[in-house]
Amino acid sequence: MKLPVYLGMLQRAEGELASSFRTVADAHGDEPDVRATCTMLAEECDAHVDALGPIVDRYGSQPDDEPERLHAVALPEPRSGPLALLRDLQDVHLLASFVDMTWTLVGQAAAALRDEDLQQVIAAREAETQVQVAWLTTRMKQAAPQALIVAG
């Protein structure tokens, strides 16, 4: 069974997402809404990591046999300049979408396994991740015209 590979991957990706949100919150502190929301969402990701703990313990961990192909990495250095916010958010969006889809796929497995505990953990967390993706989309759509057309 390869589910443990995905569980491990999901837990790691949530950790990377948390650190990416923190990087953006720190780097874009002059955008107060970005700072506040990213800080809050980072905490949400931390909680997701914790929630996955008992499940990973139960299914055991398994090394990813193709780590170089399917991976998610945190935002390295934040950018600067007029496009910085947009591009940093876009990177985080990529990662959050990856996490979102991973929850979905793990959820499929949980349903097929009839593992109700796992399904419950997934339902609430997946919904939260979807809101994270939606917030990133909302914020980027707001920022894009100004950044791409008039910002110097």
Added chain:
Amino acid sequence: MVDRIANIWGERTAFSRGERWPVRVDMRLADGLSEQDVDDWVTSACLLCSNGCGLEIAVKDGEMVGVRGRATDLVNHGRLGPKGLFASWQGVRNADRLTRPLVRMGGELVETDWDTAMGRIVERSKQLLAEKGPLSHGIYTSGQLFLEEYYAQAIIGKAGLGTPHMDGNTRLCTATAAASMKESFGSDGQPGSYSDIDECDAMFLYGHNMAETQTVLWMRVLDRLAGPNPPRVVCVDPRETEVARKAEVHLAVRPGTNLALMNGLIREVIAQGWIDEDYIALHTIGFKELGETVQPWTLERVAETCDVDAEDVRRAAEIFGTSDRVLSTVLQGFYQSSQATASSCQVNNLHLLRGKIGTPGNGILQMNGQPTAQNNREAGADGDLSGFRNWENPKHIEQLARLWGVHTDKIPHWAAPTHAMQIFRYCEQGSIEFLWITATNPAVSMPQLPRIRKILGQESLFLVVQDLYLTETARYADVVLPAAGWGEKQGTFTNVNRTVHLSDKAVEPPGEARSDLDIFLDYSRRMDFRRDDGRPLLDWTCPEDAFKAWQECTRGRLVDYTGLSYEKLRGGTGIPWPCNEEHPDGTNRLYGDGIFPTEFDRAESFGHDLLTGATVGPLKFRALQANGRAILKAAPYHPGTEAPDEEYPFLYSTGRTVFHFHTRTKTARSRQLNRAAPSAWVEVSVPDAERLGIGEGDLVRVASRRGEIVVPVRVGDVREGTVFAPFHYGYWERDRSGPGDGRPTTANELTETEWDPVSKQPILKVAAVRIEKVADAVGPAPAPTNTASRPADPAAVPPTVGGPDAEVEERPRVTEPPVAPDEGGDR
């Protein structure tokens, strides 16, 4: 005669539940004049708060000489409060008024003519449009213009310039009221009516110091409290306000924890079964999710988080859950605090859970601060679209394009209109280079003033300021335009409970000052804005033209004005919308039938996630299938970002005093009001004062991470651990835009740039500060003693009085009270 500085609310005219509120006509004329001396009485309403009290302006020899409340008006039944009595006319007619346009020459503002001033504006505007396009332009407007003026601004901004960067100071005052109603009901539109005060058994005031913010509305409550069967009152406010003193339960929550309390109240009401399951099933969606969200909030947990007594929370829930008719009002204590929209939605939810909405005594009043904030939201000169239209609904954009004669693409609708805080951020970053500020004073009212002053002073920004006076903000302008004020121009405006008033022109504006509408029309002409068919974009010649165009914009919408006319509005009372063929006399309450504007094509908004502000979007909204049902929305409580720590151990909260409005441009020019509250102060509690070794009147420095103020201290009734400052006190009397080397006094020197994720309303009521003594007292603090700023030791400070100068004639019960539209004569 009554001293209405000492006796703010005047004499009582008690009444009982189900009776009509008795009339009391309040009148104040200039010294030495009597009613017979007046040449003319001109129809108007007071423009100094959102209550919209109907009045007549006394005119003698071409000058405004006083005011008299209108006995027949549904809003006030003849009464006026201190601001209306003393400042409405004296605050406008003053030697300090701007009488000629000013332009900046060699760094100085110098007088010029209109052609030169407008020429400069148009030149810069055209140049930027050609070089950078419409996103280089921003408009920051007000809550104090008239409906006709907002609608002109909306059309100029959206169909002339084509910029999404338009907002008003309504963002600071009333954005959350609109946002919470959009989330819960699908659209802005006040469910309740003031006459619900006459009918209710219980009243909940959430962060609403009604006694000071809307004095005449509070008179109505006081008169109920003085009569038989008074309503039970519950007050949520960290300060010991007059409202708190009249309350059976006062929940003095720790600032920033409103949502924890609200989640707890909802949980208790559900747990005790005080809900109407049929109503919930028929008229709402989202009950299950709501229940899950509030589940953790036991009474004990609320008590701990909010620092209140669990038993008090339980009693409040019980009063809400068991009263037959219950009215809720909400204002800045919720709107300007953390998680504003989520907290205000929970108020809506409480009413929905019990089906207590839209019937006599069962009401919600999501309040406004400013007199015409409602019109800005309706007309769409702020972050809304005209006629409560939805930027995510292509049909709505098509309707506007048809009304305005332009292509749909001209109207920005790719994202929500830019909110004020973001507009200033774009100015800071230099991507907005043209900012037009009308009738508002951000150099005093915005959060984090050191930053705002820097932005306004930025070289890259071409700043136009249009106002009555040379405000702190106007001092930064490249062009200053002198505007006509209240009584000097004609137009309509709408109060909190949807009541529309006409304000006629009583006198000529001073010097060359022009009405805001004329200024906008002139700009549109000079910019040569046209419809696609080649006709001018705005071909109106007078306010009534604008009003008629607006009526067309509202046809078929919730905010229907089509049944109104200037003539009808001269009939002795304001009229609440919707007013149309079906409701020719207007509509007292909304949603009594349990049908809400959540159908796809009626909705003004598809809503947001209340925790983050992520938009729901058309697809998901359709999938919700609300279809006329209200939406029970909720969010988990999340503590604010700036909590007190060792360095900044106090919570800081800001607010107003009864004697002033906003940045005092009008109220400080009434000597009666100015004497009552002449300069800034801060309030601390007795235990904190003792610990810090400070006494009444001592000069203290209050500092946050962003700035400081140095003001005398009032040792008062504020919560332990909290410092309160009134926000009115800027620097114009010192002929300055900021403190310079002098003493800083403005509450917003300290506040943080942070806002609610949904309404984008700044959080002006939560910050961390420290406080230290600077010098000994030379006298008591200049704070009034008959309001929430009263001293803890009454003997320590002489009482606030106005004396003979503040005497007002009150004539109780001179006529029968007026009857609201749906209430018939059968009571």
